[in-house]
Amino acid sequence: MSEEQIVEVITFSGFDKALAYKVPDHAFGSLQVGSLVKVPLRNRSEVGIVSQIGTGQVIPKGKLKFIYEVINKIPALTPDLLKLAKWLGFYYNASPESVFEAMIPLPIRKGMDMKVEKLIQINPDASQEAIANLIKRAPKQADLLEFLKEQKTPIPKNKTLESLKISPSSCDGLIKKGLILETSQQDERIAYEDTLSKAEAVENTAHKLNEEQANAVDGLEKLIDEKAFKVALLHGITGSGKTEVYLSAMKKVLKDGGGVIFLVPEVALAPQTVGRIRSRFKVLGEKVVVWHSQLSNGERYDSWLAVRQGEARIVVGARSAIFAPIPNLKLIIVDEEHEPAFKQEDTPRYNGRDVAVYRSMLSNCLCLLGSATPSLESLYNVSIKKYHVLKLTKRVDDRQIPRIDLIDMRREKPRPNTSGIISNYLAEKLLTRFELKEQSILFLNRRGYSSSMICPECGHVESCEHCSLTLTYHKKIQKLKCHTCNFEKKAPTGCPHCKFPKIRLQGSGTQRVEEAVRNVLPHAKIVRIDADTMVKKDLYREILSDFRRGKIDILIGTQMIAKGLDFPNVTLVGLINADLSLHISDFRAAERTFQLLVQVSGRAGRGDRAGEVVVQTLTPHSPPIQYARRSDFDGFLEEELAMRKEFNYPPYRHLIRHIFKGKNAEKVEFYAEQWADHIDKHLGEQLEIRGPAPAPLEKIKDDYRFHLWYFVDSVTKQLPKILEHREKFPFDAAVINTLDIDPMNVS
Ligand code: ADP
Numbered sequence: 250m251s252e253e254q255i256v257e258v259i260t261f262s263g264f265d266k267a268l269a270y271k272v273p274d275h276a277f278g279s280l281q282v283g284s285l286v287k288v289p290l291r292n293r294s295e296v297g298i299v300s301q302i303g304t305g306q307v308i309p310k311g312k313l314k315f316i317y318e319v320i321n322k323i324p325a326l327t328p329d330l331l332k333l334a335k336w337l338g339f340y341y342n343a344s345p346e347s348v349f350e351a352m353i354p355l356p357i358r359k360g361m362d363m364k365v366e367k368l369i370q371i372n373p374d375a376s377q378e379a380i381a382n383l384i385k386r387a388p389k390q391a392d393l394l395e396f397l398k399e400q401k402t403p404i405p406k407n408k409t410l411e412s413l414k415i416s417p418s419s420c421d422g423l424i425k426k427g428l429i430l431e432t433s434q435q436d437e438r439i440a441y442e443d444t445l446s447k448a449e450a451v452e453n454t455a456h457k458l459n460e461e462q463a464n465a466v467d468g469l470e471k472l473i474d475e476k477a478f479k480v481a482l483l484h485g486i487t488g489s490g491k492t493e494v495y496l497s498a499m500k501k502v503l504k505d506g507g508g509v510i511f512l513v514p515e516v517a518l519a520p521q522t523v524g525r526i527r528s529r530f531k532v533l534g535e536k537v538v539v540w541h542s543q544l545s546n547g548e549r550y551d552s553w554l555a556v557r558q559g560e561a562r563i564v565v566g567a568r569s570a571i572f573a574p575i576p577n578l579k580l581i582i583v584d585e586e587h588e589p590a591f592k593q594e595d596t597p598r599y600n601g602r603d604v605a606v607y608r609s610m611l612s613n614c615l616c617l618l619g620s621a622t623p624s625l626e627s628l629y630n631v632s633i634k635k636y637h638v639l640k641l642t643k644r645v646d647d648r649q650i651p652r653i654d655l656i657d658m659r660r661e662k663p664r665p666n667t668s669g670i671i672s673n674y675l676a677e678k679l680l681t682r683f684e685l686k687e688q689s690i691l692f693l694n695r696r697g698y699s700s701s702m703i704c705p706e707c708g709h710v711e712s713c714e715h716c717s718l719t720l721t722y723h724k725k726i727q728k729l730k731c732h733t734c735n736f737e738k739k740a741p742t743g744c745p746h747c748k749f750p751k752i753r754l755q756g757s758g759t760q761r762v763e764e765a766v767r768n769v770l771p772h773a774k775i776v777r778i779d780a781d782t783m784v785k786k787d788l789y790r791e792i793l794s795d796f797r798r799g800k801i802d803i804l805i806g807t808q809m810i811a812k813g814l815d816f817p818n819v820t821l822v823g824l825i826n827a828d829l830s831l832h833i834s835d836f837r838a839a840e841r842t843f844q845l846l847v848q849v850s851g852r853a854g855r856g857d858r859a860g861e862v863v864v865q866t867l868t869p870h871s872p873p874i875q876y877a878r879r880s881d882f883d884g885f886l887e888e889e890l891a892m893r894k895e896f897n898y899p900p901y902r903h904l905i906r907h908i909f910k911g912k913n914a915e916k917v918e919f920y921a922e923q924w925a926d927h928i929d930k931h932l933g934e935q936l937e938i939r940g941p942a943p944a945p946l947e948k949i950k951d952d953y954r955f956h957l958w959y960f961v962d963s964v965t966k967q968l969p970k971i972l973e974h975r976e977k978f979p980f981d982a983a984v985i986n987t988l989d990i991d992p993m994n995v996s
């Protein structure tokens with residue numbers, strides 16, 4: 250047996266190490282690094298990826314088993330993507346199975362093949378007698394034969410049977426008898442015209458770049474020409490025309506024969522950006538694949554194949570699009586790079602933005618991060634010259650950045666009939682805009698009607714039976730809901746605890762804002778957008794399109810609509826409560842608040858008329874709010890970085906969060922503490938360890954949770970040490986422990 254007919258395979262589940270298998274002669278030619286195969290493992294059939302042709306190891310002869318089958322003709326992973334997979338598994342401490350499942354779309358893993366279409370025609374060799382006989386006996390089958398006799402070429406089987414209302418089995422009978430011939434042909438793929446593409450009628454004319462934009466594009470083109478791994482941050486204020494800069498950079502890369510991946514936090518929330526990319530490149534004859542969660546398996550397969558074969562060179566999508574098998578990748582763009590949505594919250598817990606940077610390194614290309622409010626990590630990387638920076642400091646056409654009015658809700662009188670939610674000041678502004686026929690947007694980052702039900706007598710708060718969270722009141726359905734586990738129950742009228750007859754609502758959600766605004770402006774057209782109203786797939790796009798056409802006066806929504814949208818007729822934006830994001834137990838609370846204020850105000854004054862922003866708060870003097878009001882990025886950065894440095898938070902250290910959970914609270918606590926003692930004894934000198942402590946959400950879906958933090962200089966250096974100890978530590982099976990690397994959500 251020759252050396253070449255052995256391959257190494259990483260199986261999805263099983264071992265982290267590659268295993269050697271023999272390849273039957275006939276299959277050898279179709280195997281490459283990255284091919285998906287089925288192999289025998291512990292008496293079962295397992296799916297795996299070929300990680301190497303041949304092997305470096307000495308293998309005892311006769312011990313090896315043959316692989317069972319090669320799943321796809323085209324390897325599922327390119328060599329680069331295989332390297333990326335290995336890194337992902339290591340860095341995010343994720344199993345090969347979870348990594349491969351994240352990277353390879355389901356229809357590919359399942360061995361889906363080209364769409365084929367069956368064609369039918371009269372068998373020219375069939376006896377005329379047999380046909381004549383049949384026509385007499387079976388009228389339905391006769392219809393089909395008569396119809397086929399008229400056709401000059403083979404015709405599609407399914408469509409024909411459908412239109413003639415003939416069952417497939419009668420047709421198959423005729424095929425068996427040899428009267429009809431069946432053939433197949435590969436179907437035309439229309440991957441880039443999926444279900445989402447139709448509704449996005451958007452402007453597609455390029456703008457003449459202004460001076461700042463032109464300078465940014467110039468800088469990017471130089472970086473692209475260096476054909477080396479680079480990261481650049483496009484820091485452009487809201488409305489400064491970042492998209493136009495992205496489009497120019499993309500055009501340049503495509504002209505040079507390269508491919509592009511464009512990441513957005515969520516495809517459904519970026520219809521304008523996606524539409525602009527699609528329409529702009531369509532005219533140039535470029536095919537754009539939009540990678541989103543609503544693709545059918547067939548569409549997903551076709552899209553993947555179109556990309557894999559170099560037919561479509563642009564992929565736009567949310568974080569998983571970073572794994573698109575673009576052959577000659579020359580540019581990765583991450584729009585709204587600061588967004589926590591790029592982080593996947595279950596295994597593999599990767600951050601799409603960070604994977605983008607790593608993949609650019611593997612592909613030796615440019616990674617372009619863009620935002621009006623970049624993350625502190627990226628700004629820090631700019632300050633230490635690791636990243637290049639390009640700035641857009643002015644809005645296009647010199648439009649004004651709107652002024653932020655801070656309304657101190659401790660002093661300002663609330664408007665009557667608004668449950669104290671809306672200040673007189675904001676109500677008056679809303680009225681004026683309505684009279685002027687201009688549009689307004691109101692934000693509150695909390696859905697539902699009211700955030701909790703509390704008894705004024707005994708202080709009892711209605712909370713979830715499965716999570717340590719208060720239940721949110723939803724007025725329309727008269728129910729209390731848990732926004733984490735979806736538990737719901739009928740809302741009580743009196744206190745279930747002390748039987749006091751009247752329980753009180755506390756804290757407001759978007760539903761209550763909607764009610765309050767209706768009381769202020771009974772004649773305005775008001776629409777609310779949040780996770781509760783967005784149950785129908787296309788509703789979001791419909792509402793935005795109605796809003797654009799002026800059919801809606803006031804749009805109320807959660808943070809869901811705070812970013813990226815561009816409506817020229819919006820002249821007033823209100824933030825109902827700026828304090829919500831300040832009081833979360835997250836070291837990024839200030840950063841989040843600053844970003845929210847800047848992004849929210851960025852929605853106003855994008856047309857010819859100047860915009861106004863009203864921010865209601867109980868803490869007008871808190872630094873992030875003050876810095877945002879003055880648009881003082883540098884000031885905020887300086888103060889926040891000093892704080893992060895003092896407490897060793899990112900960007901100065903990487904965080905690893907070790908989560909312990911289980912149904913038995915005592916056990917979870919016990920093992921968290923035992924482990925913490927152990928790791929402190931062994932690694933306490935080398936890494937800073939904090940905890941263990943109950944997680945901010947102590948209980949989720951009946952699981953009790955504890956966490957422990959490691960503050961490390963380098964994940965690559967320190968993680969293996971932690972893992973080495975974890976492997977040997979006698980954890981109880983009832984306590985699940987997971988590592989979250991560079992966590993974004995610390996609840
Ligand atoms: P950002 O993403 O930076 O907030 P956009 O890219 O959405 O900004 O651009 C804001 C608006 O300005 C869009 O309607 C866009 O078409 C328009 N625009 C972009 N560049 C120019 C330009 N050079 N001249 C005129 N209008 C422009």
Ligand code: ZN
Nearest residue numbers: 713716731734
């Ligand atoms: Zn719950």
